[in-house]
Amino acid sequence: MKRDIARELFRSYRSGLRKKKDIVQEERTELGDPQNIGAILNELVSARDWRQGIAEGNLFSDWREIVGADIAAKAGLTGPEVSFPAIIMNYDQDGWDDILVATFPIPTLSRVAEEVGAEMLGMQTGVEKCKLFRNLGNERFQEVSKQTGVDKMIYAMGFNFGDFNNDGYFDFYAGTGAFEFNSLVPNRAFLNKAGHFVEVTSQSGLGHLQKGHGIAFGDLDNDGDQDIYTTLGGAVEGDNARNALFLNSNSTNDWITLKLTGKTIPRDAQNSRVIIHTVQKDQAKDFHFSVGSGGTFGANSLQVEAGLGQAGKTVDIEIWWGGDPAKKQVFKNLDTRHFYSLVEQEAKAQVLLTSTLALKSENGKASCCH
């Protein structure tokens, strides 16, 4: 059965210090083997006098222990020291996937609201911030947190990405909070302006105060822009909240939605690469997407719901089925603002006749409700 790390983390946090003698020591075989995570946890507990929950929260900050110091140093991936969710997205549309890691500083969890408030007032807090690692394409990464505007103290749990405005650049949304009832801070939204992130929590209407766990991007009403569904509520019994669905209503940009079906690869076509060739203001511009469920906590639509900026009426599309460049297939002159079904090894793209859904609120009105 899949482990619920968040629940275990909370239980461990609440139950206080756990005696070292209660922890079963597992023999560690060799570095680099991810199956040794349990053994590494135990080592962290033992070596640093941590509780088990803190060790779990810190595991991936100590990933050098897992992959080996030489690989960690070569890759340039260091910190944050206390991390929780992470997302892999190609934030700058250069074709190489980058890594955004959010912090979840256990020692300051009891004062989340005051720390976040202090940061928003421009005060120094000393709490560790999010890190963005840009993929340099040579098995190395460069930290670009400050220059891209993500050096914020987000305390994220749910953490996912999509495209708020169909400009082809991935934006992200973080569900925030911690265990205590009073750790209520807005869930936070960041708009990607061609590689620089600007916080749009207030103006987007996404700054819901309840604790954010699962976050899913998907075009629920079939109108070409991604809507967001979020699971809200904390880990403590009674810390409940109604989930929220946010309909997207702001895009004038072009888009195309692709439903991929594999034949030589798994049918859902996960990990397939999609490169969309566009012309924007007489300049060639490629957008890179992949088929996948997105970030940490919550799963996005497996359709490629691609924002295209001002791409105009048609685009050419290149698929690397299963992510394999040897399984490349090209579809030419597909109409933007349409839904297509693309099947591996079938030359013709089929238009999906998808009608827009008018989602209604409980009172029967067609739109809803801030």
Ligand SMILES: [Ca+2]
């Ligand atoms: Ca990149």
Ligand SMILES: [Ca+2]
């Ligand atoms: Ca965007």
Ligand SMILES: [Ca+2]
């Ligand atoms: Ca939509």
Ligand SMILES: [Ca+2]
């Ligand atoms: Ca819409």
